[in-house]
Amino acid sequence: MTLFHVHLYFTGSVFWMMQKSSSFMLPNSTELLSSTRSTTADLTVSLGVPRNRRKRYISPREMSALLxxxxxxxxQVSPPAANMEYMVWDERLARSAEAWAEQCIWDHGPPQLLKFIGQNLAIRSGRYRSLMDLVKSWHYEKQQYSYPYPYECRPSCPLKCSGSVCTHYTQMVWASSNRVGCAIRTCTNMNVWGSTWRQVVYLVCNYAIKGNWIGEAPYKMGKPCSACPPSYGGTCNNNMCYSGRTQLVNANRDGFKMAPLNGGKNEESLRSGKH
Structure with a gap:
């Protein structure tokens, strides 16, 4: 069956229309909220994320393909990136994504966690589409993006870019967002902008350190690996700063053991439309 990509710019969203099926992406991939002193450990506890491993909704094979x-x-970003960091899987981020996906709410959340992480969402209903089809739809937003600034999704009309259609892509390629964790959930019913969708497959990916900072490019342009953080020791792999690890092991179950998720930045709000 033929797949039609039809872009309808209502509230800045992208509508991927197929015969006998539907798929949406939320317009803004991250919510940049007020800074807070809460620790990530506090957030995971307040979310009720269990300390023992729960059933996964994403298979190891899908996890590997997604990563x-x-x-x-x-x-493969263009122009090339001087400081692009190799991304690894983070189980804590995956668990927080599971906790949100289980709510079957078509919105970014929860608010207290969005202060520290980036988040991409996608859903589909109708005929079968693979998990990777949903992830690739974020990459397709590259067509709407012009380096360097993420809020200039369509440079010919930046003042009309309040409903962003490229921030899923810029979150994917944000250089310092070197950790990701995702979950997928089938929701019996979901309210999608006033309509009830049934048997919805809901994908949630959480990223740290969060990206899409106002006034910043996703990465530094230059020779690959020429501006890697010192912690990488000058190691480069496939145009990315590389530490040699492919998955974070979270040994301490009481919270993340990592650098502050907000990178010590003062947070601002994106010029993005509300959905």
Whole structure:
């Protein structure tokens, strides 16, 4: 069956229309909220994320494919990136994505966690589409993006870019967003902008350190690996700063053991339309 890509710019969203099926992406991939002193450990507890491993809704094979695709996209950015970091899977981010996906709410959340992480969402209903089809739809937003600034999704009309259609892509290629964790959930019913969708497959991907900072490019342009953070020790792999690890092991179950998710930045609000 033929897949038609039809772009309808209501509230800045992209509508991927197919015969006998539907798929949406939320217009803004991250919510940049007020800074807070809460720790990530506090957030995971307040969300009720269980300390023991729960049933996964994404298979190991899908996890590997999703991670490989992110790194493929990151390695091939144009113009080339001088400081692109290799992305690894983070189980804590995956668990927080699971906790949100289980709510079956078509919106970014929860608010207290969005202060620290980036988030991409996608849903589909109708005929079968693979998980990677949903992830690739974020990459397709590259067509709407012009380096360097993420809010200039369509440079010919930047003042009309309040409903962003490229921030899923820029979050994927944000250089310092070197950790990702995703979950997929089938929702019996979901309210999607006033309409009830049934048997919806809901994908949630959480990223750290969060991207899409106002006034900043997703990465530094230059020779690959020429501006890697010192912690990488000068190691480069496939045009990316590389530490040698492919998955974070979260040994401490009481919270993340990592750098502050907000990178010590003062947060601002994106010029993005509300959905």
């Amino acid at each position: 490989d695709y992110h790194n493929q996209v990151r390695a």
